[in-house]
Every structure is written in C-alpha cells, then in structure tokens.
Amino acid sequence: MRTVLDARDVWFRYGSTDALRGVDLRVDAGECVALLGANGAGKTTLVNLATGLLSARHGALRTAGGDPRRAAVRRHLGVVQQSFGLPKALKVRELVTGAAVRCGRPAATAGPVLAELGLGELAGRGAAELSGGQQQRVRLAMALVNEPALLILDEPTAGLDVSARRHFRRVVERRRAEGTGVLVTTHLIEEAAAVADRIVVVDHGAVLADEPPGALANRLPDRTVTARTSLSRSGLNRLPGVISVEMRGTTVRLGTRAPEALLRELLDADPGVSDLRVEGAGLEESVVALTDAAAPGNGTEEPEVAL
C-alpha cells in the first residue's frame, strides 16, 4: 500500500509551548484517518506541517511525492481549512479553475468538479455572495480539482447542516474509493467514528491512541456518572465498570459503559454518596480514559491525572 502521509517523531514548538511532542502518523492511499483532539491538542499544527506551512523542529514528515515544503510536492495535496478565506472579488468558477491551473491541470477539469459539488448554478456568483456552507463546498472543489493523492480536511463539517454534511462525506468517500488518502481533523468522536478507518487521538501534542473506531470505542466511556463521594481515587478505580476517573475536590466524574451497574456499586461502597448524575460522555472523558490506561499501574494509583 502506498503511503501518502508519513510523520515520524515530529516535534514542533511555538516559543516555549511544545505543540507537538514526538508524533507518529501515517495515512495510506485510499485510507481515511481522523485526527481527534480537543482545542489546543495540536491538530492544526500537524496540518500546517503536512501542508508545508510550518517546518518540524525535529523528526521527518513526508507527503505523497516528498517534502511538502516544496511547491511541486504540494501539487499532490488537496486542503480544506475553514480559516482559508476565499478572495471575495473572484467568482466561484474562477476560483476552482484557478486552483486547477495552478496545479498544472487543464481549466476544463473545473466543470465536472463544480457539478459534483452542486456548484454549477453558483459558478457565476462572487465568493462574497455565498453562505458559509456554500463557501465550504467551494473550498472542497478547489481541493479536489487537482485529484490529490492526499486530501487534508481541517474541521471540514463545522457549521454545515446535516444534509450538507452528508453530501460532503459522500463526495469524500467517492475520492477515497478511487485511492485518495484522507486526513480529517475533528473534536467530535461521532464524526471521527463515522468517517474514519483509523482514529488517532491527540492530546497536548502527543498521540494517545491510533486504532480502528470499533476497537477504540470499546475502550472509551460513553456515559459519565458525576457524584459527591468520600471514596479515594484508588477506591473509585476499583469499582467494576469504571473506565476513567476525574476528581475535582469531593466531586468525581466517572467514565463508564455500564452506568446502572456502576451506580449500584457506588451506592454500596459509599452510602453517603450525593448529587448523583448520569450524562453522555465526551472527548474529555475519553482523553482521561486513554491517559489513565497509558499511566503506570493502569490508573489505579493515587496521583492526579493531568487534566
């Protein structure tokens, strides 16, 4: 299998902030990898390294064709980033045609891509006259028009409605079936699970997990039980069904996949427990679970987790 993104032991620092700390990441042709992390985890920094905007302080990063800092290599990339503003003076057709020509493709390649993305009727409109969702479709058209070996999508469906999101995914899926590798960043577990062959979880610039969605889901909590209790961290960790433990004073948040059984155990272990609440679990609990799992002693020791 051809590799279209290969990052090895990549480190990057802004001033005194280590944004990436020894990241390994690989995307093969025809594969979709989701980079999942909370705000500030390091996703955009990695994307900026993969698109040649930044240079790694240490480590090696190659995309299809070689070093993405070289313009000839970037021609094999398609990138969709919300922060990439569209020149307002240009019309949709000019934007997509321009993207094709800049990558050495005939201007005529724009037509089918505009049609595929439902932009045919908007082709004569100025970028300033488009809705946010329509602008995002234009960005995708510009990214696809050079038939990229690697498509990088940075939070691509943020702000899109359900049907636009579905359409966006279908278009990406089609390219993937044709052999394009896809790297998509998100902070939504559901989004990552819906689109990816593999999910790479990053936190504070380090990779916590790199697994297929099914395998990862079994290790992550889908509910949190919040309570006030006098039980210690190790006591809480020993309760059956506990996947993650966060303590804030006497309030604890327990990640689990079996909330009913855990509630029974908790009430048995501490009859004085109060303020019980069961809610859905999110990325924060997942990161705690993965951090705990990676810690010595499998998280059964007393030290506070770093969150």
Ligand SMILES: Nc1ncnc2c1ncn2[C@@H]1O[C@H](COP(=O)(O)OP(=O)(O)OP(=O)(O)O)[C@@H](O)[C@H]1O
């Ligand atoms: N230009 C910058 N100067 C200094 N620090 C920065 C800069 N850009 C990012 N950082 C820091 O680097 C770390 C990683 O940021 P990055 O933008 O890569 O995260 P992210 O996962 O993309 O977050 P988000 O989901 O909020 O976009 C954070 O601690 C952030 O504060």
